[in-house]
Amino acid sequence: xxxxxxxxxxxxxxxxxxxxxxxxxxxxxxxxxxxxxxxxxxxxxxxxxxxxxxxxxxxxxxxxxxxxxxxxxxxxxxxxxxxxxxxxxxxxxxxxxxxxxxxxxxxxxxxxxxxxxxxxxxxxxxxxxxxxxxxxxxxxxxxxxxxxxxxxxxxxxxxxxxxxxxxxxxxxxxxxxxxxxxxxxxxxxxxxxxxxxxxxxxxxxxxxxxxxxxxxxxxxxxxxxxxxxxxxxxxxxxxxxxxxxxxxxxxxxxxx
Amino acid sequence: xxxxxxxxxxxxxxxxxxxxxxxxxxxxxxxxxxxxxxxxxxxxxxxxxxxxxxxxxxxxxxxxxxxxxxxxxxxxxxxxxxxxxxxxxxxxxxxxxxxxxxxxxxxxxxxxxxxxxxxxxxxxxxxxxxxxxxxxxxxxxxxxxxxxxxxxxxxxxxxxxxxxxxxxxxxxxxxxxxxxxxxxxxxxxxxxxxxxxxxxxxxxxxxxxxxxxxxxxxxxxxxxxxxxxxxxxxxxxxxxxxxxxxxxxxxxxxxx
DNA sequence: GCAGGCGTTTGATACAAATCAAGCCAAGCA
DNA sequence: TGCTTGGCTTGATTTGTATCAAACGCCTGC
Numbered sequence: 239x240x241x242x243x244x245x246x247x248x249x250x251x252x253x254x255x256x257x258x259x260x261x262x263x264x265x266x267x268x269x270x271x272x273x274x275x276x277x278x279x280x281x282x283x284x285x286x287x288x289x290x291x292x293x294x295x296x297x298x299x300x301x302x303x304x305x306x307x308x309x310x311x312x313x314x315x316x317x318x319x320x321x322x323x324x325x326x327x328x329x330x331x332x333x334x335x336x337x338x339x340x341x342x343x344x345x346x347x348x349x350x351x352x353x354x355x356x357x358x359x360x361x362x363x364x365x366x367x368x369x370x371x372x373x374x375x376x377x378x379x380x381x382x383x384x385x386x387x388x389x390x391x392x393x394x395x396x397x398x399x400x401x402x403x404x405x406x407x408x409x410x411x412x413x414x415x416x417x418x419x420x421x422x423x424x425x426x427x428x429x430x431x432x433x434x435x436x437x438x439x440x441x442x443x444x445x446x447x448x449x450x451x452x453x454x455x456x457x458x459x460x461x462x463x464x465x466x467x468x469x470x471x472x473x474x475x476x477x478x479x480x481x482x483x484x485x486x487x488x489x490x491x492x493x494x
Numbered sequence: 495x496x497x498x499x500x501x502x503x504x505x506x507x508x509x510x511x512x513x514x515x516x517x518x519x520x521x522x523x524x525x526x527x528x529x530x531x532x533x534x535x536x537x538x539x540x541x542x543x544x545x546x547x548x549x550x551x552x553x554x555x556x557x558x559x560x561x562x563x564x565x566x567x568x569x570x571x572x573x574x575x576x577x578x579x580x581x582x583x584x585x586x587x588x589x590x591x592x593x594x595x596x597x598x599x600x601x602x603x604x605x606x607x608x609x610x611x612x613x614x615x616x617x618x619x620x621x622x623x624x625x626x627x628x629x630x631x632x633x634x635x636x637x638x639x640x641x642x643x644x645x646x647x648x649x650x651x652x653x654x655x656x657x658x659x660x661x662x663x664x665x666x667x668x669x670x671x672x673x674x675x676x677x678x679x680x681x682x683x684x685x686x687x688x689x690x691x692x693x694x695x696x697x698x699x700x701x702x703x704x705x706x707x708x709x710x711x712x713x714x715x716x717x718x719x720x721x722x723x724x725x726x727x728x729x730x731x732x733x734x735x736x737x738x739x740x741x742x743x744x745x746x747x748x749x750x
Numbered sequence: 751g752c753a754g755g756c757g758t759t760t761g762a763t764a765c766a767a768a769t770c771a772a773g774c775c776a777a778g779c780a
Numbered sequence: 781t782g783c784t785t786g787g788c789t790t791g792a793t794t795t796g797t798a799t800c801a802a803a804c805g806c807c808t809g810c
Contacts, residue, residue, distance in 0.1 A: 283719075302634075304640070304718075322624075326622060329720075331629055336630055354616065354617070354621065355614055358613060358617045359611070361617030362611065366581060368578075368625055368628055369582050372627050375628065379566060379635055380634070383557070384562050385760095387755095415757070422639055425759090426760085426798075427797060428796095460559070462560075464538050464539055464587050466556075643766080643767075669787075669788095670788065679767075679768090680769080682767090682769080686767090700776095
């Protein structure tokens with residue numbers, strides 16, 4: 239591994255508190271690898287030998303059943319992939335595919351488990367990462383079970399705005415068919431949901447979306463801090479445990 | 495805490511490998527409490543001060559939004575509740591309610607976090623529990639996004655059979671309206687889904703379900719080890735990492 | 751420039767699920 | 781016994797979503 243890579247890895251949340259010698263154990267046999275867009279990194283059901291850490295690019299996790307498939311989440315840097323499977327030393331439940339050119343750190347699963355055994359701080363960091371991921375899926379599940387597709391889209395747009403510059407113009411990060419699957423609908427219905435949001439001041443042109451009436455959009459979307467992982471709840475001070483928040487396409491919470 | 499309670503707690507997966515002095519730290523200030531059926535243990539958004547360990551009874555975790563609510567999972571002994579929130583020291587994303595009389599061990603969150611810092615084996619056990627929970631929700635999510643309601647019911651019945659005695663008669667563990675919400679449908683549609691499964695040999699009488707044509711039911715359900723957490727995949731030997739499996743109403747995987 | 755391909759949009763239709771409204775049934779109780 | 785209650789079922793209807801089909805726009809490669 240190159241020195242510049244080591245520096246970047248050092249900054250990952252899961253390695254923040256780790257002693258130097260443990261860091262060496264954890265990253266023993268680790269290497270950074272580059273993948274082109276559209277690469278299948280991992281198929282669901284595969285045994286997992288490496289922990290993947292996404293340093294650059296976007297990766298989609300998706301699931302398949304009976305000739306259907308659905309995008310479960312989309313990860314952006316810096317995120318771990320399949321940490322749960324590594325911790326349990328078991329098969330992956332989701333497939334992973336690069337959506338664009340990616341740079342990924344691959345760490346042998348054994349090294350991760352050994353480092354956890356040797357350093358409680360590292361094991362705690364892993365726990366925090368997993369706890370954040372767990373809560374991410376729970377939020378996602380509430381989103382799917384409690385809202386209809388237009389409401390999900392509206393909240394997605396508001397979340398995009400919140401993690402961006404907060405202006406009234408947001409850019410979609412993915413192809414619409416990918417976004418549709420992530421939001422649990424068909425591409426056709428994503429189109430129609432966008433059309434339905436016209437009356438809330440939403441205008442789409444390619445991947446650029448203009449939100450000209452945030453109040454109306456919020457009235458329809460009814461964003462909720464227990465589902466949508468952004469922005470502190472009304473008037474609270476930022477800085478406490480849960481106010482520091484981070485979004486990865488309705489993905490996971492940021493472990494502290 | 496009574497000596498008999500201590501013995502039971504000792505057997506919990508997360509305390510299996512823990513040194514005696516750490517066990518004492520972790521359970522400092524812990525106590526067992528009994529709750530009647532229908533008790534709200536925790537409201538979503540509440541700060542979480544205790545880790546709950548369900549020793550007896552059933553607890554439902556549910557989420558709310560905009561006057562709707564949905565059952566996210568149902569836990570049976572022995573399970574931890576809201577471990578993720580305890581690890582991150584943050585607010586709960588789901589409400590918890592007892593479905594029947596329950597016996598619950600309550601451990602101060604501070605004690606858990608301290609014990610994790612002191613003992614890497616305990617921190618690893620927490621990681622495994624969280625990893626199992628994470629994978630449980632992922633399975634649940636795939637179930638919801640990839641299957642229609644009748645398919646979900648069919649798989650639920652097969653899962654019940656698998657964790658039971660494997661006979662052709664299974665007992666539903668919950669009221670039908672709770673089951674309906676858990677499976678992501680209305681009570682009315684649960685009725686209709688049961689009716690639709692008649693042609694696969696499914697007959698319902700109250701909470702007793704007779705499955706007289708497993709082959710037909712499986713043909714419709716198409717159970718998948720990457721969604722339905724029971725039974726080893728075809729012909730594999732039980733005993734390896736993931737074959738030892740355990741179901742809690744499509745809940746979580748058993749941490750080893 | 752033009753042809754082809756692919757992602758997207760639009761419309762028509764079919765299907766699935768939620769909702770609304772009765773009615774049923776068994777348990778609890780006066 | 782008769783009454784009420786709550787959970788469950790059944791039917792009619794509406795709403796939401798998927799599917800099918802066609803057309804459009806855009807980019808690419810020839």
